[in-house]
């Protein structure tokens with residue numbers, strides 16, 4: 001299959017100058033954004049489903065249309081696989097029946113990750129497959145490693161896997177993981193066999209290089225700063 005997907009272009013020549021400061025800020029100042037009611041409801045349903053399954057968890061964060069959620073559920077039949085995306089439109093697309101051990105949830109990850117940590121979820125595997133790159137330097141804070149929710153994402157622990165068609169995103173993510181946890185994440189070229197997601201399929205068919213990071217993280221809720229008197233917003 002041939003496709004023509006544009007490569008990421010950026011005005012950065014290397015990791016963002018402000019990256020480490022952003023990570024340190026996220027580690028020091030609590031994220032005060034209130035939790036949206038719809039994500040609380042969606043989380044409660046997912047939590048009940050997970051409790052009924054009684055199986056180890058795999059999170060597919062930013063699952064898009066849920067193809068990867070389906071494939072992971074087939075690859076790991078003894079696990080419960082939860083795909084989360086904020087786009088109702090993407091989640092509604094018909095990609096065939098969901099395996100019994102898979103669940104798709106419409107929710108904002110900024111809230112969902114914090115709720116998951118508060119509920120003591122401990123994903124064995126946690127996938128971030130082709131997150132939106134936000135390649136303009138001014139948009140660092142929208143990349144997951146530049147966002148104030150980053151400590152909560154890491155604190156869940158487990159085997160965290162990030163894939164991207166933008167090497168710099170993965171490099172920055174590795175630097176941020178190391179700053180926050182002291183863990184050295186492994187970064188390598190990724191040759192899909194077979195492709196796990198539609199975005200992976202599209203980039204691969206366009207001949208783009210793909211990158212992958214894997215980090216083995218301990219469950220560490222203490223990474224997330226707690227509100228206390230006088231703390232500034234993140």
Ligand SMILES: C[S@@+](CC[C@H](N)C(=O)[O-])C[C@H]1O[C@@H](n2cnc3c(N)ncnc32)[C@H](O)[C@@H]1O
Nearest residue numbers: 062063064085086087108109129130197198199
């Ligand atoms: C580039 S797409 C990749 C989708 C899929 N993982 C794939 O590889 O085909 C990024 C996805 O992240 C989702 N997303 C971005 N920010 C999100 C957030 N705060 N909460 C939940 N989903 C989010 C978008 O809706 C979109 O579906």
